[in-house]
Amino acid sequence: MDYAGVDGRRTDGTAAGDDEAVVEPPAAFSDRAVANDPELYEAFAEEGPEAWRRAADLLDWETDYETVLDDDDPPFYEWFPDGRLNAAANCVDRHLDERRNQLAIRWFGKRGERRSYTYLDLHREVNALAAGLRELGVEEDDVVTLYLPMIPELPIAMLACARIGAPHNVVFAGLSAEALATRIDAADSSYLVTCDGYYRREDAFNQKSKADNARLRADIDLSATVVVDRLGDALDVPLSDDEHEYESIVEAHDGETVEPVARDATDLLFVMYTSGTTGRPKGVEHATGGYLSHVAWTTRNVLDVRPDDTYWCAADIGWITGHSYGVYGPLSVGTTSVLYEGSPDYPDRDRVWDLIERNAVSVFYTSPTAIRSFMKWGAEYPDAHDLSSIRLLGTVGESITPKAWRWYREHVGGGEAPIVDTWWQTETGAISLATLPGITPMKPGKVGPPLPGIDARVVDEDGEPVDPGEPGYLTIGAPWPGMLRGLREGDERYRREYWLEGEDGWRYRTGDGATVDEDGYVSILGRVDDVINVRTHRFNTAELESAIVGADGVTEAAVVGDDDGKIVAYVTTRGDVDPDEPLRDAIGEGLARAVGDVARPDRVVFTPDLPKTRSGKIMRRLLEDIARGDEFGDVSALRNPEVVGEIESAVREE
């Protein structure tokens, strides 16, 4: 097997779960848990792919599937290939009989606004918009780009697209015009749904002008643009002839019904761009049947969500977590979700706890980055609220330290609630490694064993399983239903990017380094490729670095993430250029333009040189250790070991 390109960083074997504490699932939780039969692991092991019928059978199929998995042409796998279904019908229509008046979405806006949608409301608006999109010319298989903040119109537009069989391409609202244009072109998408703007703290921010700008840059001529009026009178955004008000469309088609288009299970549900190991973002394609099955199954069995819960996934819908567990998961299982547009510390640092109390949230899913902020702000904020409604907590996106894990359980989970540390990726579509909260004991700081049916293994360079405690590469053997069906960039790229063929068949490369302990619990060590996870977003280092080098006077740059999920940029400048504030600003602007405000570095460290290997490769791992204030090993093998001391003092001066 060839693992070229994975340079095995942070291979010192330090695992996030640094102690051996084992926390049993509380009996009171297990008794009521969706998954509480330990035989589940064995059943999946024995049945193979057939076991995933349990997931697919959570859905309503327009045409029943007979075949579970077609694996004739690996690594191109087809799940439930002869079945047909519609994702929007599964998320909305099928709930009408039993719970049409139950709340589907409780939305809280940045200005303290509230809006609630029952399943019946959702059905009405999704149908109206679906009819409107059709009238604008959207046909089955046309890709519709959605560029919206966390407002109800975003999930509604996703469902309206799904209803008519038009794959969506959601672009995170904080990304730049340039990033939007790239994604419109790459997805070959001629329809756009966006909004006039949104609030950032007190200020009205013009989103439409970013969309306009993207339109000018994109090669594709958009056939139609739909614009949601988020700001009312706060912002005057004139529309041209081929731009349509969302509200007028929904009003004009109010009360119409659009028959959900039956899609092949293997048909595209959506595309989501994410950073990969090389420059341009990759368009990850998710198929309808496998994705929705896996998402629904994990929403129930891992997050333990049921219709009578009030559930809150705090992730932005602009990324995969929000797709799977903010929209498709909760709606497919028919629960009530909180959708929150604002920030966790506005108007005060207790906003999240206030919302949990106000809505009696029972299942809360967030990221270690957020938990670290909560810890920093202080336990007095959660402690001042009644959080007794919480039954289960989840985390995703990066490793959580045992300390943060305990804080989360103590101050948010009342010392009682199980925590599921869920590992997955944009490409895996749904949770792949995690404990089953009613069955599997937890180890704070360790993700846990793979889910039943997920053949995850930590292997060495030769593809051989590593010994317990030894660092290796996290790979997945057998296919799983939520897996990407391919890349927008084509089959060859898909195969090259993710798959290795070995003696025991094909293995999917996750790009993560990991260790596994004696009990089969996996600890994630971080990415082994040139991808950094910061602020729960995934960036390709080269993408950020090329934007920095675009600033006048900059010669080289290296970007790393620090312990707080912040972006640290190390920058060298031309001899005649002063590394001063204006240059710092220009670097920030360059990144905001190329990628978006989310990519503005938290720290820019000017240094005379970057540490390099003899072959000239920048030692990002060393720079990361310096940014985090971690110990690092011998640097004498570097081409320029003398810069390390200078960089350390530059970091300290910052």
Ligand code: WT7
């Ligand atoms: C990368 C995927 C779908 C999750 C949101 C991010 C890291 C994810 C964990 C976890 C340690 C984690 C991995 C993975 N990651 N979950 N529980 N513990 N690391 O999705 O942007 O596709 O990033 O996030 O490095 O490869 P993404």
